[in-house]
Amino acid sequence: MVFPGWEVTRLIPQDVIGGLLTGQYKLYGGVIRWAAGTPNAGQIVAHLLPAGSQMLNLVPGLNFIPGIITSIQLTKLSDQVGILSQTTQQVLQVATGTAVLSGLGLAVSCIGFLAINKKLETIDSKLKDIQKDVKAIQQFLESGERARLFAALDSLLKLDKIPDEHRHTILHNARQTLTEINMRYRELLPNATTIETAMAYEEYFTLTALAQVRCTAELGMLDVAQHEIKEANQIWQTQGQRVAKEILLGEYPERFLASDFVDSVSVSELIEWLDFANAESKRYVWIDDLRRKLDEPWYAKGWVPIMHGGSGLNKNVGIGLEKEQSMVMPSLRKLVARSNVFEGYTAQYDLMVAQNLTPSVFEQRMTVIPESSKVGDYYILEPAKVPAEQAVSTKRRPFLASLGGR
Incomplete structure (x- = not known):
């Protein structure tokens, strides 16, 4: 078993599909969990992990409508095997669409330093196009802060070529730089009042936070990384909701x-x-x-x-129909998708803490899984089934305890 307590499956069980349809379960990026308000709220039902080193570093804003209820029609599928196979593929398509819209990958391992660097380069280019209109962005582009950020990422990109004795130092220094810059955007984001600044600050906050947390995890401080991703997620959710409500949806x-x-x-x-x-x-x-x-x-x-x-x-x-379609709607789609992906990342760090694995070692473990276990471009992990005799034994324990252990 590659990940103790979890097993690889080629199908999402029918009861999980039914739970997604009824709202008992919810798909958060690459994680299926019990929905809020249910008896086991937050409990993980399955992990959907991109196979290999796939990086969905795509531009958000495509016309993809998230929502599993509109894409799965169980009543139209007759053969049970066909139902499981087809609905599994549809769930994975929804997960992929969420990743596309969010501009992030579905797994922590997919948001490696190379992906983050490429994403920031793309954002940097877009910021230069609007810097004349947004003074705050112009100031950032001219600041030494930007240079420090890219210098830190550049050093992280060379980790594989650096001897092990220096790897810790590189990670530690980069983490410190990323933490400082992330704190800067943590302060700027709540004060953003325009679409341009809000979305730019949100992007830099998100990517520097993810890079910082990954540095922490690669240093072996998994408990700290777990705390950091939960804190980043909480801040992001609060600010993402504010931007969506006040700036994008607005008064009308x-x-x-x-x-x-x-x-x-x-x-x-x-x-x-x-x-x-x-x-x-x-x-x-x-x-x-x-x-x-x-x-x-x-x-x-x-x-x-x-x-x-x-x-x-x-x-x-308002700002006019053209800007609604080119700015407001893509931004809303990205934020909703990114919210789900962020929730998925917190669950994945929980898994790495439980398995005591750094992200890079987690990636290495993924390569051991046989190709035949892939479903499309994904591996599906579900909690390992408890043997029947063990389940019976577990059920008897409370009764035996009540009898004083007899």
């Missing part, structure tokens, strides 16, 4: 029910956005809330902004 979230958006934003996706932004799972009740504000199309042609208070459609208030 009901505009997304207007005909302007009918072909680009489904009701199920809008619900995902509202659940995330408000940190409250109200699902379709949100639509009833928005219906109380409705009138007709939002950006209607030929209309002049109506100068009165209250809400309602036909007001032509």
